[in-house]
Amino acid sequence: xxxxxxxPLRLHLLFAGLGITFLLIFSWVLFxxxxxxxRTTQARFRQLEGDVKNPHQLAEAASVGGxxxxxxxxxxxxxxxxxxxxxxxxxxxxxxxxPFATHPGTWLATHPTGRFGCTPCHDGQGQATDYAAAAHxxxxxxxxxxxxxxxxxxxxxxxxxxxxxxxxxxxxxxxRLIAESGCFGCxxxxxxxxxxxxxxxxxxxxxxxxxxxxxxxxxxxxxxxAQSKMGNFRLSPDEIGSLQGFLLSQRMQVxxxxxxxxxxxxxxxxxxxxxxxxxxxSCHAVNGRGGTMGPELTNIGDKVRRDWLFSYxxxxxxxxxxxxxxxxxxxxxxxxxxxxxxxxxxxxxxTGAEPPPVTYQDARLLAAGRAVFERxxxxxxxxxxxxxxxxxxxxxLAGIADxxxxxxxxxxxxVRHTTDNYIFLKVLLPDTLGQPSGMPTFGFSxxxxxxxxxxxxxxxxxDLPASYVVGRPALVPYRPGGKFGELVMRYxxxxxxxxxxxxxDLSTVPLDRIGSQLQRDYLANYLLNPGAVRVSVEARMPVxxxxxxxxxxxxxxxxxxxxxxxxxxxDTKFTSAEARRxxxxxxxxxxxxxxxxxxxxxxxxxxxxxxxxxLKPGWIAAWLSTPQTYKPGTLQPDYGxxxxxxxxxxxxxxxxxxxxxxxxxxxxxx
Amino acid sequence: xxGRAWHASAVTVLALMTSAxxxxxxxxxxxxxxxxxxxxxxxxxxxxxxxxxxxxxxxHYCATCHGDDARGxxxxxxxxNPPPPDMTVSRMSQDPALTRRVIAEGSAAVxxxxxxxxxxxxxxxxxxxxxVAYCQSLGRETP
Numbered sequence: 001x002x003x004x005x006x007x008p009l010r011l012h013l014l015f016a017g018l019g020i021t022f023l024l025i026f027s028w029v030l031f032x033x034x035x036x037x038x039r040t041t042q043a044r045f046r047q048l049e050g051d052v053k054n055p056h057q058l059a060e061a062a063s064v065g066g067x068x069x070x071x072x073x074x075x076x077x078x079x080x081x082x083x084x085x086x087x088x089x090x091x092x093x094x095x096x097x098x099p100f101a102t103h104p105g106t107w108l109a110t111h112p113t114g115r116f117g118c119t120p121c122h123d124g125q126g127q128a129t130d131y132a133a134a135a136h137x138x139x140x141x142x143x144x145x146x147x148x149x150x151x152x153x154x155x156x157x158x159x160x161x162x163x164x165x166x167x168x169x170x171x172x173x174x175x176r177l178i179a180e181s182g183c184f185g186c187x188x189x190x191x192x193x194x195x196x197x198x199x200x201x202x203x204x205x206x207x208x209x210x211x212x213x214x215x216x217x218x219x220x221x222x223x224x225x226a227q228s229k230m231g232n233f234r235l236s237p238d239e240i241g242s243l244q245g246f247l248l249s250q251r252m253q254v255x256x257x258x259x260x261x262x263x264x265x266x267x268x269x270x271x272x273x274x275x276x277x278x279x280x281x282s283c284h285a286v287n288g289r290g291g292t293m294g295p296e297l298t299n300i301g302d303k304v305r306r307d308w309l310f311s312y313x314x315x316x317x318x319x320x321x322x323x324x325x326x327x328x329x330x331x332x333x334x335x336x337x338x339x340x341x342x343x344x345x346x347x348x349x350x351t352g353a354e355p356p357p358v359t360y361q362d363a364r365l366l367a368a369g370r371a372v373f374e375r376x377x378x379x380x381x382x383x384x385x386x387x388x389x390x391x392x393x394x395x396x397l398a399g400i401a402d403x404x405x406x407x408x409x410x411x412x413x414x415v416r417h418t419t420d421n422y423i424f425l426k427v428l429l430p431d432t433l434g435q436p437s438g439m440p441t442f443g444f445s446x447x448x449x450x451x452x453x454x455x456x457x458x459x460x461x462x463d464l465p466a467s468y469v470v471g472r473p474a475l476v477p478y479r480p481g482g483k484f485g486e487l488v489m490r491y492x493x494x495x496x497x498x499x500x501x502x503x504x505d506l507s508t509v510p511l512d513r514i515g516s517q518l519q520r521d522y523l524a525n526y527l528l529n530p531g532a533v534r535v536s537v538e539a540r541m542p543v544x545x546x547x548x549x550x551x552x553x554x555x556x557x558x559x560x561x562x563x564x565x566x567x568x569x570x571d572t573k574f575t576s577a578e579a580r581r582x583x584x585x586x587x588x589x590x591x592x593x594x595x596x597x598x599x600x601x602x603x604x605x606x607x608x609x610x611x612x613x614x615l616k617p618g619w620i621a622a623w624l625s626t627p628q629t630y631k632p633g634t635l636q637p638d639y640g641x642x643x644x645x646x647x648x649x650x651x652x653x654x655x656x657x658x659x660x661x662x663x664x665x666x667x668x669x670x
Numbered sequence: 671x672x673g674r675a676w677h678a679s680a681v682t683v684l685a686l687m688t689s690a691x692x693x694x695x696x697x698x699x700x701x702x703x704x705x706x707x708x709x710x711x712x713x714x715x716x717x718x719x720x721x722x723x724x725x726x727x728x729x730h731y732c733a734t735c736h737g738d739d740a741r742g743x744x745x746x747x748x749x750x751n752p753p754p755p756d757m758t759v760s761r762m763s764q765d766p767a768l769t770r771r772v773i774a775e776g777s778a779a780v781x782x783x784x785x786x787x788x789x790x791x792x793x794x795x796x797x798x799x800x801x802v803a804y805c806q807s808l809g810r811e812t813p
Binding site: 148149150416601635 | 694700701702703704705706707709710712721722723726730731734735740745746750751775777778783784785786787788789791792794795796799
């Protein structure tokens with residue numbers, strides 16, 4: 001068969017042109033690859049390595065040619081950062097110029113690059129191999145450029161789910177602010193499941209507050225209390241009027257009868273003494289000083305009615321079943337004196353006489369008030385029997401950090417479109433993002449808003465493998481029964497103390513093994529008359545006015561149940577040589593810097609002159625050996641004591657105050 | 671439209687787009703209010719991120735004796751003999767290796783009184799690094 005070359009000249013020319021074009025492209029690609037930024041970087045590194053290391057080290061060092069990457073299939077990431085950051089895990093390059101310097105700190109010891117890569121902490125484009133494309137700085141069309149150091153804690157929080165992660169103080173503070181402000185009342189927030197925010201129940205608020213106070217509070221809570229946890233809902237005067245009427249008609253439970261109380265003879269001096277003795281300031285601040293568990297009392301006289309306050313002090317749990325406030329054992333005259341003292345001492349100058357309760361009849365007003373209450377989600381924080389639960393009124397914040405920043409509203413402001421900036425502005429000024437917002441203005445400082453932003457920016461659409469998650473331990477609520485259980489509820493032990501991590505953290509002493517720590521007789525006496533174990537601590541255990549029988553019940557129960565056998569099995573037959581050696585060690589280690597003994601020594605730790613009567617030896621030895629095991633963050637340093645030295649110190653400390661213990665056992669201990 | 675005319679108009683549009691892109695010049699940088707808030711706070715405290723981490727630890731672990739601002743005036747300072755030094759003027763806090771040793775092994779390890787205890791077993795290496803960084807920032811601060 002005859003083959004004819006039918007291609008005309010034009011086709012020849014086309015092929016020739018294409019051939020040359022392809023050749024050019026091919027050589028350009030070759031040249032471009034050969035001159036790639038990372039190759040010059042690696043050449044600079046080899047030069048630097050020659051300067052930094054001696055020949056022996058150089059011979060041992062791995063060669064650094066070619067692309068280097070960490071592939072993390074379970075995180076769905078490929079990080080090629082180490083192509084240029086060649087000295088990142090080699091201590092020889094500490095202080096070397098960028099990009100070769102060793103990673104600062106000890107982070108890579110706990111987060112080796114082989115398991116964590118780089119971008120899970122730093123963000124940026126892990127697969128890129130040149131500076132710009134890796135998004136070291138914000139780039140157009142890159143959703144997550146590298147985080148600056150200032151905000152990197154947001155990424156810690158993606159894996160570290162504890163409320164108080166160590167070494168991430170801004171994140172921890174942000175989470176604390178969220179927990180304290182009760183954001184989860186209106187929003188579903190992963191990591192805060194199971195938390196409830198306790199605003200006061202409003203079922204009987206009509207008996208509780210003065211009308212003028214309520215109106216100004218609804219207008220702006222900060223006008224009464226700068227630290228108010230309630231935000232400003234930006235209500236109109238009409239809304240305030242109707243909501244005030246609706247709330248003041250809530251009168252479910254009449255206050256306890258105080259008609260027989262002789263108010264004319266109220267002794268405010270005695271009230272003042274009681275205020276100090278009951279240690280009210282451990283939980284309530286006055287003029288900005290004191291605890292934060294309860295509301296500040298500086299202007300309480302402007303807010304509440306006398307009969308309600310008397311009734312509430314006498315039995316707080318009747319009105320507010322879930323209040324952390326305890327019920328003291330006082331008589332009516334004492335309650336009267338305390339009430340009169342609070343109202344007289346803590347009210348602003350222009351507080352008028354208490355107006356009689358008003359009955360609101362206008363059905364339209366009440367309906368309008370109820371509508372405001374429902375619309376603004378008041379029941380997210382405040383219980384009110386007349387309103388059925390509305391559920392969470394705000395959008396869920398699950399995966400908020402993975403929202404597309406270009407789809408979020410910024411209200412015409414010229415900020416860079418990032419989820420950080422959106423969350424920040426929303427938290428700081430919720431009504432300025434160009435959409436009507438039902439979210440109240442909480443009045444956070446910009447720095448606090450930034451910390452809350454960090455905490456929220458750690459919430460990703462998580463398909464994170466469980467092996468990466470450092471979780472928050474699930475807490476099991478502790479509810480003992482019987483007579484002991486009643487006392488725990490009445491005196492609200494768990495408002496300040498924890499059992500199994502459950503409870504409040506005002507006290508420094510968890511109760512889990514308290515029976516193996518404290519001598520039973522000491523505890524029984526302490527409950528009746530709590531003194532200061534650490535003189536420098538301001539928040540102290542209140543004087544409950546327990547009956548001796550109640551103190552005995554608590555001491556007996558605790559010393560039979562809250563035990564740790566490891567301490568109780570300790571051999572307590574100390575020799576006098578051990579005690580002498582312990583006394584020497586006491587001086588050599590400098591214990592006196594923090595502990596007072598007699599009149600000498602510091603007041604950081606507990607006073608020690610009655611240690612033998614107070615603490616059990618097994619506990620002393622365990623505590624001295626590894627204090628951080630029992631109380632992370634304690635100021636008691638771990639001296640790395642040998643077993644013999646710990647025993648010697650224990651022998652010495654146990655010998656202190658023993659005769660007092662014997663005296664105390666002489667009959668009068670409950 | 672003929673092929674030639676189509677080509678011409680496409681080239682014109684491309685040329686216009688290119689010249690528009692060149693003309694627009696540097697646009698104003700969009701702000702980062704969240705980052706600004708954090709940086710403003712850091713400027714106010716005159717500490718870098720790492721130093722502020724150290725300061726937080728210092729206030730928790732050290733300030734009862736050394737004082738909130740490391741001037742040796744903590745509430746427990748009057749009970750100590752010798753008293754804690756004013757670290758804002760002490761040369762020792764400017765020597766990172768010595769500072770690290772005192773923090774980790776206690777003041778007795780450098781031949782001084784045993785009143786400043788060893789923290790090496792209680793704090794992590796990272797936390798001690800932070801503390802050293804904070805101590806070094808002390809000389810820098812204006813009184």
